[in-house]
Amino acid sequence: MKNTDWDIYRCFVTVARTGGLTGAAQATGLSPATVGRRMLELEERTGRSLFIRSQTGYTLTGDGRFLFEQLQEMEAAARKVESWQKEGEGATVVRIAAGTWVSWLIAENFPAICTERDAFNISLTIGEARANLAYRESDIGIRAFEPEETYLAARPVGEVAYAAYRQKNAPGGVERLVAVAEEDAISAYLRWPHEHAPGRIVATVTRPRSLLDLARAGAGRAVLPCFVGDLDPLLERVGDEIEPLRHRQWIVMNNEDRHRRDIRTVVDRMTRFLRSHTDLFAGKRPPRNSA
Numbered sequence: 018m019k020n021t022d023w024d025i026y027r028c029f030v031t032v033a034r035t036g037g038l039t040g041a042a043q044a045t046g047l048s049p050a051t052v053g054r055r056m057l058e059l060e061e062r063t064g065r066s067l068f069i070r071s072q073t074g075y076t077l078t079g080d081g082r083f084l085f086e087q088l089q090e091m092e093a094a095a096r097k098v099e100s101w102q103k104e105g106e107g108a109t110v111v112r113i114a115a116g117t118w119v120s121w122l123i124a125e126n127f128p129a130i131c132t133e134r135d136a137f138n139i140s141l142t143i144g145e146a147r148a149n150l151a152y153r154e155s156d157i158g159i160r161a162f163e164p165e166e167t168y169l170a171a172r173p174v175g176e177v178a179y180a181a182y183r184q185k186n187a188p189g190g191v192e193r194l195v196a197v198a199e200e201d202a203i204s205a206y207l208r209w210p211h212e213h214a215p216g217r218i219v220a221t222v223t224r225p226r227s228l229l230d231l232a233r234a235g236a237g238r239a240v241l242p243c244f245v246g247d248l249d250p251l252l253e254r255v256g257d258e259i260e261p262l263r264h265r266q267w268i269v270m271n272n273e274d275r276h277r278r279d280i281r282t283v284v285d286r287m288t289r290f291l292r293s294h295t296d297l298f299a300g301k302r303p304p305r306n307s308a
Contacts, residue, residue, distance in 0.1 A: 025055050025058065025059050026059075026088055027045075028041065028045060028047070028052060028055045028056070028059075029055075029056065029059055029067070029084070029085075029088070030085065030088050030089070030092065031044050031045055031052075032052060032056060032068075032075055033075075033077055033081065033085045036074040036075060036076070037073075037074035037075050038052045038053050038075070056068065056075075063080075063084070065078075065080040065081075065084075066078050066080065066081075067080055067081035067084060068081055073200070092154075109136070109137045109138070109279045110137065110138045110139070110140050111137050111138070111139055111140070111156050111157065111279050111280055111283045112140040112141075112142065112154075112155045112156045112157070113139060113140070113141050113142065113155065113156070113157045113158070113159075113283070113287075114142045114144070114154070114155035114157070114158045114159070115141065115142075115143065115158070115159040116143070116144070116145055116159065116204070116225075117143060117144075117145065117224070117225040117226055118225070118241075118242050118244070118245050119159050119266075119291075120141055120143040121226070121245070122244065122245075122294070123141065123287075123290075124141070126290060127139075129286060129289075129290045130283060130286050130287060130290065131283070131286075135279075135282070136279070137279040137282075137283075139283070142154075142155060145203040145204050145207070145225065146203060156270065156271070156274060156280050156283075157268065157269070157270050157280065157283060157284060157287070158268075158269045158270070159266065159267070159268060159269075160266070160267045160269050161177070161204075161264045161265070161266060161267075162264065162265065162267070163265070163267055164267065164269050168271060168272055168273070169269050169270065169271060169272065170269070170270050170271075170272050170275050171267045171268065171269045171270075172267065172268045172284070172288050173265060173266070173267055174266050174267065174268055174287075174288060174291040174292055174295075175265070175266055175291065175292060175294075175295040175298050175299060176263055176264065176265050176266065176298060176299050177242055177243075177244070177263065177264055177265075177266050177298050177299075178242070178243040178258045178262075178263050178298070178299050178300030179206045179209075179240055179241065179242055179243060179258065179259050179262040179263065179300075180240070180241070180243055180246060180254050180255070180256070180257070180258050180259055180300065181194075181238045181239070181240050181241075181254070181255040181256060181259070182232050182238065182239055182240075182241050182246035182249070182252040182253065182254055182255060183232060183235075183237070183238045183239075183252065183253060183255050184232060184233060184234070184235040184251065184252065184253075185250070185251055185252055185253045186253070187235055187253075192217065192237065192238050192255065193217055193218070193219040193236070193237035193238065194210045194214055194217045194218045194219065194237050194238050194239070194240075195210075195218070195219060195220045195221070195222070195228055195231040195232060195236050195237045195238065195239050196210040196211060196218050196220075196221050196222075196228070196239075196240075197221065197222055197223065197224070197225055197228065198221040198222065198223055199211045199221075201223050201224075204225075205261075205262055205264075206240050206241075206242070206259075206262050207225060207240075209240050209259065209262060210240060217237075218237075219236065219237050220236055220237065228240075228241060229241065229245065229249070232246075232252055233249070233251045233252065238255055240259065240262075242298070243258065243297070243298070243299070243300035243302070244294065244297045244298045244300075247297065247300070247302045248297070254302070258300050263300075266291070266298065268284060268287055268288060268291070270284055
């Protein structure tokens with residue numbers, strides 16, 4: 018095989034993680050056509066078919082999975098060296114992976130996690146997919162279930178409740194729903210409208226964050242975590258909690274890294290912060306004027 022530019026390998030890893038050209042293009046800043054050409058070039062250079070291409074995206078072949086695993090190990094090794102180097106320089110980056118709404122709450126209360134006196138920076142990766150710490154893509158993750166991986170340590174930080182919300186004082190009548198598009202509905206609460214009332218969905222979006230805006234605008238009901246909907250003065254809860262959606266929440270980290278000073282500091286702060294909002298996460302509504 019001819020020498021292959023590392024940038025093409027990185028592009029391949031991104032396609033493998035996102036499952037297609039569109040997601041990889043958004044992550045890399047390249048056009049989908051350019052990403053596609055690079056994947057064809059990589060297959061030509063390796064002499065192997067790396068993807069099964071379909072209308073729904075790119076799926077790895079056996080050779081593609083092998084290459085992906087090897088590159089993830091290379092990536093993890095490079096990140097460990099980078100962290101080691103930055104520790105020597107006195108500046109590190111702590112990478113947190115969390116879902117849309119926990120990320121939103123962290124951003125709203127960022128000084129509780131990182132202050133101007135800290136020697137580290139924060140990189141926050143936002144998405145609904147499960148946080149993967151195996152190859153140190155992230156240092157800390159938030160999960161909706163206790164991890165089974167033996168290489169991970171975990172701290173429970175309470176339960177998360179969900180309910181339907183609409184614009185406050187919206188007129189009665191048939192309630193329409195707004196939802197994330199079915200192909201993007203990874204989490205259980207995002208799938209709920211499609212599974213229970215598909216005929217009442219009036220609008221779909223590709224990202225959960227837009228559900229809040231649509232509900233505020235009166236487009237229809239949105240299923241949201243209670244800690245989001247209950248704090249919003251423009252929304253009101255419709256009916257009771259949707260109990261089947263309730264789940265526990267965990268902070269997870271790699272066992273080998275949890276004693277690193279910067280990671281330990283951020284985990285301790287996140288634990289205190291999230292546990293201080295236990296009632297809010299559990300759907301115990303605060304007074305409106307406390308939002």
